[in-house]
Amino acid sequence: MPTEDGSLTLVHPVFGEAYSSRHGAWMQASELYLKLTQTQLHPSPRVLEIGFGLGMNFRAALESCVRRGVYLEYLSYEGFPVSREVLEWVEVPLSDPVQAIWNGVLINWPTHPQRPLFLGGSWGSLEVRYENVTKAVYPTNWASAIYLDPFSPAVNPEPWKPAVLHQLYTSSQPGAYLATYSVAGRFRRDLHTAGFAVKKVPGVGKKEWTVGRRV
Numbered sequence: 028m029p030t031e032d033g034s035l036t037l038v039h040p041v042f043g044e045a046y047s048s049r050h051g052a053w054m055q056a057s058e059l060y061l062k063l064t065q066t067q068l069h070p071s072p073r074v075l076e077i078g079f080g081l082g083m084n085f086r087a088a089l090e091s092c093v094r095r096g097v098y099l100e101y102l103s104y105e106g107f108p109v110s111r112e113v114l115e116w117v118e119v120p121l122s123d124p125v126q127a128i129w130n131g132v133l134i135n136w137p138t139h140p141q142r143p144l145f146l147g148g149s150w151g152s153l154e155v156r157y158e159n160v161t162k163a164v165y166p167t168n169w170a171s172a173i174y175l176d177p178f179s180p181a182v183n184p185e186p187w188k189p190a191v192l193h194q195l196y197t198s199s200q201p202g203a204y205l206a207t208y209s210v211a212g213r214f215r216r217d218l219h220t221a222g223f224a225v226k227k228v229p230g231v232g233k234k235e236w237t238v239g240r241r242v
């Protein structure tokens with residue numbers, strides 16, 4: 028289905044929610060995840076994402092980094108990957124070099140994901156680990172930005188649990204930013220308990236978003 032900025036998204040058949048904001052899938056990737064985590068300013072961003080989904084956030088981060096000529100390291104966890112056909116269907120206008128990298132993701136996207144997908148080049152690297160985030164192994168002191176992007180806590184509570192938030196804290200560098208669309212009170216309290224400084228910020232197409240910072 029088209030979102031308000033013309034980019035496409037999809038409703039998950041089991042969770043019953045859209046993969047991206049209906050107010051704009053590309054807008055959400057750019058305004059929420061890229062900008063609120065300062066990825067678009069960082070000289071060598073390391074992004075850790077919960078929920079690769081349709082790869083919208085990856086493509087927005089990559090477009091920004093390729094344009095700036097900075098090296099991007101992107102590590103994403105995805106427990107219920109979509110098929111290559113679905114990824115192909117959700118097109119967004121990309122610059123030629125970024126489209127070429129995305130084509131590489133599509134070609135290498137596994138039919139039966141078991142081992143992680145790893146792609147690298149002069150632009151940086153992408154690793155997608157097809158793991159449930161509640162059981163995954165995370166790097167330590169690694170991420171400069173965390174994109175916390177599962178479905179909402181109401182329908183998809185596991186990735187928002189304190190144990191996962193604690194893992195996200197230990198996997199981030201001091202000063203790292205975390206961004207998400209949810210402002211659920213319990214989640215924000217748990218994020219604070221995990222060690223992040225937490226604040227609500229004005230959203231686009233939604234009243235508020237949440238930003239955390241590892242201090």
Ligand SMILES: C[S@@+](CC[C@H](N)C(=O)[O-])C[C@H]1O[C@@H](n2cnc3c(N)ncnc32)[C@H](O)[C@@H]1O
Pocket residue numbers: 045046047056076077078079080081082083084085104105106107108158159160161176177178183185186
């Ligand atoms: C809102 S979508 C992510 C959209 C994506 N970030 C993008 O840019 O297109 C949420 C994703 O989280 C994944 N997910 C939900 N629960 C998960 C879990 N426990 N472990 C790993 N992935 C999970 C879903 O399969 C889905 O792809």
